[in-house]
Amino acid sequence: ILNxxxxxxxxxxQEGDSTNFTxxxxxxxxxxxxxxxxxxxxxxxxxxxxxxNGDEKKKGRISATxxxxxxxxxxxxxxxxxxxxxxxxxxxxxxxxxxxxxxxNQVVVIx
Amino acid sequence: xxxxxxxxxHLVMGMTxxxxxxxxxxxxxxxxxxxxxxxxKPPELMFVYSYEKLSINExxxxxxxxxxxxxxxxNxxxxxxxxxxxxxxxxxxSQxxxxxxxxxxxxxxxxxxxx
Numbered sequence: 017i018l019n020x021x022x023x024x025x026x027x028x029x030q031e032g033d034s035t036n037f038t039x040x041x042x043x044x045x046x047x048x049x050x051x052x053x054x055x056x057x058x059x060x061x062x063x064x065x066x067x068x069n070g071d072e073k074k075k076g077r078i079s080a081t082x083x084x085x086x087x088x089x090x091x092x093x094x095x096x097x098x099x100x101x102x103x104x105x106x107x108x109x110x111x112x113x114x115x116x117x118x119x120x121n122q123v124v125v126i127x
Numbered sequence: 128x129x130x131x132x133x134x135x136x137h138l139v140m141g142m143t144x145x146x147x148x149x150x151x152x153x154x155x156x157x158x159x160x161x162x163x164x165x166x167x168k169p170p171e172l173m174f175v176y177s178y179e180k181l182s183i184n185e186x187x188x189x190x191x192x193x194x195x196x197x198x199x200x201x202n203x204x205x206x207x208x209x210x211x212x213x214x215x216x217x218x219x220x221s222q223x224x225x226x227x228x229x230x231x232x233x234x235x236x237x238x239x240x241x242x
Binding site: 020047048050052057058059060061062065067105109111113114115117118119120 | 131158160167168169170171172175177182183217224225227228229230231232233234235236
């Protein structure tokens with residue numbers, strides 16, 4: 017069983033504030049890192065897929081970085097809005113079609 | 128709206144029932160997945176189909192039986208389930224099997240309750 021840790025598990029953010037959270041994962045035999053956003057009553061939606069050490073991706077106010085040598089990724093939300101409230105799932109890919117999901121970072125943005 | 132459609136959205140079944148979960152995608156994806164997710168836990172991989180062939184079975188009990196009739200459809204047949212099998216069952220697809228940078232497209236899931 018692969019140990020994918022996401023912290024903090026839950027956080028409340030005031031609207032307009034920026035926040036970030038962490039995903040750490042075993043770095044050996046690593047191929048790629050996926051981030052998904054999962055809003056209540058909807059399906060998980062792919063945000064980013066990163067493969068290279070030092071990769072940085074951005075989608076609107078959300079961005080992510082990747083460190084493959086030490087096995088971690090940061091997700092940043094700039095100027096949080098209520099529509100950013102969701103669970104953010106991190107999933108490293110170790111080959112053979114296996115994504116190992118973390119428990120997620122549950123974000124609640126308070127208006 | 129998700130491009131992966133799962134039916135039914137909710138299912139309540141007894142331990143002696145036989146039922147099926149269905150999943151459909153028309154994006155031309157050649158990999159399809161079943162995941163199980165229990166509250167406050169990460170999604171757990173159950174099965175992967177690559178080019179309509181079962182490529183991964185994560186030691187799932189035989190009371191769960193997957194089927195891929197064609198490249199667009201994925202079923203999960205359920206028989207003699209236990210109450211601990213109650214969970215959200217998520218179907219997903221991706222464009223190219225085994226390609227690490229190919230994101231998964233998920234359905235909304237079927238919420239299963241076994242009584």
